[in-house]
Structures are given as structure tokens and as C-alpha cells.
Amino acid sequence: MNIGRLGRLVAGVTTIGLILAACTPAGSGSKGTVNIAINPWVGYEANAAVVAYLLENELGYTVVKKDLKEDVSWQGFETGEVDVIIENWGHPDLEKIYIDEKKVAEVAGTTGNVGIIGWYVPKWMVDENPDIVDSANLNKYADLFKTSESGDLGQFLGSDPSYVQYDEALMTNLGLNFKVVFSGSETASVEAMKQADAQKTPLLLYFWDPHWIHAVADYVQVNLPAYTDGCDADLEKVACAYPEYALNKVISTKFAKEGGDAATLVKNFTWTNADQNLVSDYITNQGMTADAAAAKWVADNEAVWKAWIP
């Protein structure tokens, strides 16, 4: 048999496939499609999972989840690729561009979660050196944190570049002998945390709460000079702790206007850090898919989510 006949055979099979494909009944009548950006951390995924589950199963919408970094998600409001960011950590620069200037997005209320960003050390280090929890004493311990990456200074492990962070400025402005080494991703930071806890190796790093790691390894926050209003206005001169973030939701202006019940559900969605950590734990440590985790939480917490349904 030559390639011609082979080609004809392939073409024939494909044609039949196409015809049959055309006969397949189209999807059932959905009330519309909601595009939710999925930012790369598990807590976010937990929020998105529950909202998506309710949109699909209670309200009959089709949900498209898009795995995107924060900046790209905001960009999506403008292009129409993204309707909802379901957990937003501040980002005044992006709010200025997309909410104030371009007017393509708007805030849709808080999620009820309180976000804490800070410097963390393993608990065993605090047990050995109780005064390490004050950033003023960190220089005394800088040698402990020295690694192959930090030269003569102590190592401070930075995180995924897309997160809100200004640790390099803090080191300079607080006069700390530490070099910020960026882990590059949440994954790398989490692996470092697991090892520092298990192997008892020193570690000082940028991390946050809510996060499922706090259920797996004991970490304690280091106290930086207290946050006061506006102390982080100039990122070159900042010398204070990160603020607590009342995490909020951001939706596209178009979706706010035309989203109907779906937009109302997103606006109404609010829950606690404990709720989110529970769903995150289902996803990360119990091996459930996001959808299965949401289904389980929804089945167990009807009283909470009933209030969100329009």
C-alpha cells in the first residue's frame, strides 16, 4: 500500500469522525459562561473551587478556570478573558491602572479572609533562641542563616516574584546583614520550609497566612516594626511590617453589569480563614481535586453558602 491509500484511509476515518461529531448533541442550556482567573496559590484555588462549584451546580452557569499570574489576570479584564479575580492581595498599582484609569474592573467586596504577609522562622529556632522573634535581634543570628548563596551575609529567602514584597528595601532600611535570595516560586519556598522543619536547618523567609503549610510545619512570625498607615507609601524608604490585607474580589465592569445572578453570588461570597484552610487542606493533603474538595465543603456547610445565593 502506498502513502496515497494510507492518506485516503486517514481522510476517510477523519471524515466519518467529523460527521459523527456533528451529530453529537450540543451541551445543555447553560445560563452563561463565567471566566475565573486562577492565581498560583492553593488558598486562591480553594476560593475559586467553591465559587465555581456553586455557580455550576446551584445556578447552572458554565465556569472556565484560567491559570494565570496576578498581573496577567488584571490584563484579562481589559481583553475580556477574565471576569473574576476571587482573592486579591492589595496591588494598588494595578487598581490604579485598571479600576481608576481604564475603568475595566471594579472591587466586588471582601472575601472575609485576612491575609498576613511576614517574615517566618521555624518554631524550633524560637525554642532555642527566644529573642529571634524580634527583627532587631536578627543580626546576632545572621551567621546561622549563611548559605552557599548568600556570601558573607545571612540568607533571607524571598518568594515568587509576582507576590507583593519589599524585603530588599527592609534589609537596607533596618540595617540587617541579610541578602535576599529569591526562591522563585511558592513550591520552592514550601520545600525549603518542609526541610528546615524536618532537618532542623535554619531558615528565615517571606511567607504568608492563610496557607496549608501551617497545618504541616510549625513556623513563627518575626516581629518587624509595627505597620502604621502610609509607612509603606515609599517603597524605597519602607521600614515597617507588611499590612494586614482584607482580601477582596475584583470583577470586570462588564461582568458586574451583565453577570446577573453569577455576579451577585461572587459579590456575596465571604468566608473565614478556617474555611479556606480546610478546603486548601482537602486539595493539597487529602488528594482531592478542587471540584471534589468544593463538593465536600458545600455538602458540609450549607448554612454558610445559602446566604450567598441570590
Add this chain to the structure above:
Amino acid sequence: MSAAAATGRLLPSLPRSAWIVLLSAVTAILWIAFAGQYTLPHDNDAATFETINDIREWIDANRNSNIILVVFVTGIRTLITAIFNVFLAVLQGLTWPGLITITAALGLVIGGLRLAALTGLGVLAFGVLGLWNASVDTLALTFTAVLLSLAIGIPLGIVAGRNDRFLAAIQPILDTMQIMPTFAYLAPFALFFLIGPATAAIVTMIYSVPPAIRITALGIRSVAPATVEAATSMGSTARQLLAKVQLPMARQTIVLGINQTIMMALSMVVITALVDAPGLGKDIIRSFQKNDVGQAFDAGLAIVIMAIILDRLTSRASERVDPARRATRPTPPGQTRRFAIVGLVASIVAVAIGTFVLGGGDFPDEIRFTFRGPVNDVTGWVTFNFYFLTEAIKNGVSYGLLNPLQTILTSAPWWLVVATIGGIAFLLSGLRPAVIAIVCLLVTIRIELWQHSMETLTMVLVATGLTLVIGGAFGVLSARSDRFAAFLRPLLDGAQTLPAFVYLVPAVALFGPTRFTGIVAAIIYAIPPVIRLVEIGIRTVPVAVIEAATAAGSTPRQLLWKVQLPMARPALLVAANQGIILVLAMVVVGGLVGAQALGYDVVAGFARRDFFGEGLAAGIAIVLLGIMLDRITQGAGTRQSTAEARPAVARRGA
């Protein structure tokens, strides 16, 4: 060797080693005299980065009003998205029983019962792993990229096959396209074409077009000149010559080109998930984000299986159209026809069952198998118990090699580094590569990324050195023991095909978020072709030579060092060239696990608006480093066709 000859002509008659000693001595003296001066420390707010940021703002602001952006960018995006959607609709419409049966039927017709079993079970495995929909998405995306690559690549390849000047003109462009690490151009393309399958297909094409062009050109060129002359003398027009002689005779090579194009495209799947391309890549990235090696392994395995299926189908198809092979291994008369009918009927029945009985539903949840648990258990155990050892290795390499070399490169005056690298390039490869190397380095200075480029260069050099030493040792062992080679082969195939994101998590657990973790990933990625090339180099030393040496009383050790390795030199140089380019590609991915420097700049530029300019510039700097290293090592050895030697994916029987 041409490089040596060229060098010899340009230099006074001193042996090359003397020149190397002289160069080292002068460099050392100048370094001692000037260390710490004329350095170019890194500045995150460099003017170049700001300029690029401004360009980005302009594009964002004018995306919907500027006529050129609207017509070209939006037009191309819409077209490609449409093609992707058609492929997706067809593959989904075939339903899962249909797709499994059709793939098996294709295997049956092309390669017989064994291939049918392999392909059918392979596709079934996508469903059993719980990854059916993602696999179909990936297939659709791969087909889109391949279709576009062939639509562009085959015509260009035909032109290149018939026109020497055109071929010479596009060769360096194709080289560059294959050297560029995808990570570096993901962000700029997402800027123009936004996120989604269209950008993913375009980015993939950049990588998969070169083999389509190169191999088509090769096919056209390998038609015997006598045949072409005969056709011309009988009055064939140029068009007739192409359609009736050159294309039919190049058919087998062109099918091989399709095979390579598919393999290249498939190797890009994971990385394009970063611009929201659908498919298995997303599962892998998501598992990576959850530190779930087991889940990433399942998805990685699905990609490996897909690569094997597509590779076997296309390489068998290419054998079938080879007249010589057909003559030596004829299929029994009538068998193909019987297989074709059986396959066709089975396919129709399967699609009908899928559509009407199962209603086009999803792959049943009840049939599941996952490696997640055991893989996670093993990873957890290894990362906990081997940490003491890996920590020591990491520190040894970091303090012993990385830190000193990095200090030298970043504290030396920039002109000394440029001159020394230029000198090395000249001695190893000749004048042209030396000029190219110097130009590349000067451009990195112009775009204000000198320090980070030197840091990345440090990592590349150390990683390549380790790859060559370890790969060389394994290559020698493989060449000496068939059993060892047979044991190693599946591991090498796996290391080449398995996406890096699968082994990055255990690597970062063992070695911490450090430069060394990036180096480990780079070694895993780059070592298979090095081992293979070394093995082939040693195995192809003529038996007569070995016998002569043995007869003259050589011990096995002497035989290796005095006979086999020197004679395998060209293969070893190709291995160095291949290794260095692959290492560079992976050192960038290392930015995700603490490798800093250019890799981190690219990652940051991808994630944050204010770092966009720096990230894009870092991408350019990586390309420049790649061109420089490629030219230097390429000149030092005879070079195999990149398309053949560059391993996108396991090449069977290689």
C-alpha cells in the same frame, strides 16, 4: 579540522597550547591588577528596562486602535484559535472509545498488530490516568502547532532545497530559533497575542518549524543529481521536476521531518501552560504549585506515552514510504487491505458506540490508576533521608566551583572578560566565532545585564562541565557493556521526555532553592544526548584499530585513553555543543527554584508588570549567551544536523 587550520593561518607558528598558556597568563596578570575595577554591577532600574516598559504600555494602550496591531495580531490570533477549536471539536467528537480505536487502527494499518496494541493501549492510558480531557487538549494543541509548522516549513524547505543562497541565509536564523529558550520569549508573545492557545501554538512553532524546514530541504537535496539531470534533459519544467521527481523521491525524508516537528512541538506543551494553554501542561504546573510530585508524574507519564505513540506512528510511516525498506521487508499481499478494512469498520463502530450508546460522555471515573501515592512516598523518603548527602554535594560544588568562578567573572573588568572570551573563541574556533562572541557580549553590556549574564554564564559553564564529566563516564560504561547500555536506555528516554517540572520539586527539596538546583535540572535534561553521543563515538571506533592496539599490548585503560577517546573526539565535541545549549535552556527554568540571575529576571518579568522590561532584556541576553556558546563550541567540532542531534524526545533505537 578547519578551525585549527584557520587558527594556524592567522597566528605565528606557535603550537596552540602555547597560545593558550600565554592567554591565561596575560589574563591572570590583568585580573590581579584590575580586579574590582571597571565592573558593571546590576541595576534593577536601568534605562533599557524602562524603555521596554514604555513600549509595552504603548502596545497595551493601542491594542484595539492601531490598525497594524488589529489586523495582524488579532487576525492571526483569531485564525489560530479557530484551527485549534476545529481540532478540539473533532477529537472530542470522536469520543473516547472512538479515539482509542482509531489510533489502534492507524497503528494496525501502519505497523501491524504490535503497533496497534501499543497505540491503542497508550491512548487508553490517558483515560485510566484520569487525564483524558487534558490529553485531548494537548493533542489538539500539538496538531495545531504541527499543521502551522508544516504549512510554513515545507514550502520554505522546498525553496531552501533548491536555492543555496536562501538556505545559507536562513541557516543562522533557524539556529537561533532552536537555541532560544522558550521561557525567554513567552512573555513578549503573550504581550502581543494575549494568553491562550493561539500564543501557545505560535511559541511552539518557533521551536518546531526549524526541523520541518531543514529536513525538507535535506530531502530535496538528497535526490541524486543524475536523476534531476535526466528529468531536466527530457524537458521537465522546474515545476514538473519538483512535483514529479524531487517531492516524491524526498517523501520519506519529509515524513521524518513531520516526525521531528511533532516531537519538538510536544516538548513545548508544558511550558506553554504558563500562558494558559490548555492540556497536560496545566496539570503539571498545578501539581508543581502544590508540591505534588506524584500528580505531576501521572501527567508527565501521559506526555511520555503520547510522545511514544506519535513517534512510533510517524517513524513507521516514514519507513513504509521508503522503497528500499519496503523491498526488504514486504508486507504479505492483501494484509494491509484486510487491516485497513478491519480498522475502518472497528473505528466506525467505536465512534458510533461512543456517540449514541455513551452519549459522548467522559471517560468513566471507575477505571482509574494513579502512581501518585507510591511516587510521593518514595520522593518523601528520599528527600528526607538523603538530605545530608545532597546538602554536602551542593555546598561542595557551590563553594568549590560556582562561587569562585562567579567572583572572577563579576569582579574582573568587563573588557578583560570580553577579550579573554574572544581569545578563547579564536583559539578554539577561529576568527568568525570570536567576532560573534565579542559582539554578543558587548550587546549584553548595552542592554545593561552584564552582571546577571556573567552569573548565568557561571552556572552554564559549571553545569556543562559536570554534564560532560558524568555523561562521559556513563557513555564510556555504556560503550563497554551492552547490559549497562540496555539498562540505561529507558532511563535516558525518560529523562529526555519527562517534563522538568516533574523532577524540580524533589530537586528543590534535596538541594534547596539554590543555583545548584537549577544545575541539577540542567544535568538531567542535557545528559542523555551526551551519553548517547559519547557511546556512539566510542562504539564506532573501527574494530581493526582496537585489535591492533590490543595486539600491541594495550591495557583496557590505555586503550580507552590513548585510542578510543582520541578517535571519538568529533563525537565528543558535538556532545559538548549539544550539552551546552540544553543546559542553557534549563538554567533559565532554574529561575523558578532559586537559580537567580537571568533566569529569575525572566520569571519576574513574566509575573510582574514593573519587571517586564528587565525580563525581556534578560531573554535577549540569554539568546546572546546561547549564540555565543553555540558558535564557540560549534566551531570547535564538526556539527551534526541540529535537527537530528537535538533531542526533543526519546528517539527510539537511537
